[in-house]
Amino acid sequence: MPDPHSTDPAFSGLTKNQSLVLETIAKARRPIGAYEILRELAPRGIRSPVQIYRAVNSLIQCGIVHKVESINAFVRCTDAHPHHGQTTILAICDDCGTVVEHHDETVDRRLVAWAKQEALEVNAVTIELKVRCANCSALAP
Template sequence: MGTPQLTKNQSLVMGALAHSDGPLSAYTILDKLRDQGFRAPLQVYRALDKLLEYGLVHRLESLNAFVACTCPHEHEHDHGVTAFTICEGCGQVTEFHDEAIEQRLSALVRAQSFKTEKTTIEIRGHCKSCA
């Protein structure tokens, strides 16, 4: 079961995120898509829910915003934990993955007999250019 064909609304939201150079809030997406007929937040949130489910989009919890996934070739295999650096200066977000962290977290959590459903790792700071 891969990624199904996107609906019109899902494609529009995906396009807005893919063409943005940084994260977008749901309401910012709404504003960008008003010319395409969007009128209400739910149109955005419903599309985002599906895109998140398909793994095409990530939610940045510390920003209440969304970014397109930057691993376009890996949408099939669940590529485990995703981490982000988020620059407070320019807003740039960089996605990365690391096996070692994933395994270490997995071990710590297992020691609590805790069953992980979703892991959030977000690092706020300043990128090279904005230091």
């Protein structure tokens, strides 16, 4: 498994498909769906959904890519630095699709504390905000 936050655009440890998919996601600069990635990469020889999903799942495991659950799409992780064990909070603009990342230790602590109290073993946490970003608010008020 490659370093979660190796510097662009090397991604030395990635397989060919993973590199292609990551490149496509990064270029999009907003969440992009699996089949849009597929269309994008068809000319480069990718033919089936499975190939996309396999690559995307690896990238998510590495922490290089996030899945936006509320819209079933994928974004490049824009964190400058790794945040080990911290939940990534995503805000997605409903109008333009821009994503902002955030972390909050207090929120994490409270969720973990509650889980512990309920004897829940946490596998994953999703926190997403559907928003209207400052830019879009200004453009169409």
